[in-house]
Amino acid sequence: MATIDDVAKAAGVSASTVSYVLSGKRPISAPTRARVERAIEKLGYRPHAGARALASARTNVIALMAPLRVGVNVPVIMQFVTGVVTRARDFDHDVLLLTQDDVSGLDRVTGGSMVDALVMMDIEADDPRVPLVAAAKQPSVLIGLPEDPEGLSCVDLDFEAAGRLAVRHLAAAGHADVALVGSPPEVLRRHTSYAERLMRGLRNQARASDVTVRVEACDSSPSGASEAVDTLLAAAPGTTGIIVHNEGALPHVLSRLAERDIVVGEDMSVVAVCPRDVALAQRIPMTSIDLPAEDIGRVAVDMVMARLDGEHPSETRLLAPVLTERESSAPGPAAGDG
Template identity: 65%
Template sequence: MPTIEDVARLAKVSTSTVSYALSGKRPISAATRRRVEQAVAELGYRPHAGARALASARSEVIGLMVPLRSGVDVSVIMQFVAGVVTRGREHGHDVLLLTQEDLVGLERATDGSMADALVLMDVEADDARVPILTRSRQPAVLIGLPRNASGLSCLDLDFEAAGRLAADHLAGLAHREVALLGAPPEVLERHTSYADRVTRGFREAAGAHGLTAHVLPCPSTPAGAREVVDELLASAPGVTGLFVHNERALPHVLTRLRELGRAVPGDVSVLALCPEDVALAQQVPMTAIDLPAATIGSLAVDMVMARLDGDQPAETRLLTPVLTDRGSTAPR
């Protein structure tokens, strides 16, 4: 492997000149720069990432912690990851993938200087990672709202507003009794922050509109989802509006309704909270509040990068939810 010294020799300049020519951190004459670039091309030179990290105290890597465990909505994650990687590259950064459970990995990445900055998905109310991050000096962005964000930046869809928006929408269509079919029980038990927030917003707005609101966790399995629908329809036969916040259960809920002869939106209005492509991939296109996962990923990178150079203070950003009507809801 050619080193910077080989390049310097070939270009007949010093190594520092090569470094400056490549980084642009000092003015270099056009002629010299050209010679350097030629030498680089000729040798196929690539800077050694470790050496660079050592000398500059910068790794040009973003650590990204994603939940690879079950029960999470895969397409949300994939889109999010894609957003992070793409935007990371635009900032000249690569992405180191860490798994949610791996606290040791987080410490390794944090203090072990593997990453300059961190983005963490799927934050829980009392997240074990928060203290580690507060202790470290690295910029971090949490996707979600922990109970105690103390100095950490957070970003997320405003799930509480999304819950309200859903209730508003159904109330606007004159529904009187509505239900939220939410995240699977295991996610709720972890108190993943978004699940709690959707519920709160939905309940609140439903109350304000004088709606009767039911809230049920909903397993992602076909059988589990079916059971929840049956249970709901049995215990609350007057429900005419459904708000489904569970990407994987959504198709099964729709299937069950159809099996029971309930037309959507004729008999029951169904509103989803999911990424656009999921809304479009159902048996019937879904009226849905978009979960802009890729956008959130990009924004997370922007936020964390901004904090890497300047030292902006911590900030919490909540994206305003947007509802797109695709015809799966109708007036009662």
């Protein structure tokens, strides 16, 4: 491999000049720049990342801690990851992939100065990783919210508002008894931030809108979904509105309703909380609150980059939910009464 000295020699300049050509941190005359660039080209020179990191204290790598385990909805995770990776490239950064449960990985990459910054996904209410990143010298941003986001940078869909919005939508359409088909039990057991926040919004709005709301955890499997639908309808037969916050279960929920001869969009209004493409890939286009996963990933990178240069204070950004009416929801029993 060619080094910066080789390039300098070939261009008839000093190494520092080559460095300044590359970084643009000092003015270089046009002819010199041209000679250097030609030399770089000719030698196929690439700066050595390690040397650069050592000298500049910048690695141009960010760490992404993502849950690789099955169970969480993998395609959705991937949308976050895609957002992070592509946006990172816009800032000339690469992404080091860490798995969620490898807590020691945090120490390794921050302490070892392997990365400039961190993005962490799938935050739980009382997440053991949070104190670690808070103590790290690198800035970080969380996708999701811990119990106490004080002093941290976080970004996510405003799930609490989403819960309110979903209920408000159904209530306004005349549904008096609604239900949530929610995340798998394990997710709830871990107190995963988004699940709890949605439920909080749901319950508050139900109270405000004078609507009953029944909550059912739901495994993402076909049988899990069937079970959730069945127990739900057994316990609250009057239910006319269902909010589904579980991408994996969504198709199976719809299948089960079909099997029971319940026509979605007529007998039953269903509002999904999921990425747009998932909402559109169902048997009928779903009324949904969009989960803009890729956008959120992108924003996470924007935030962490902002903190990297310039001492932006930490901030929490909750994206306002947007509900799009499609064919899975309709007026309910009490429609027109008010």
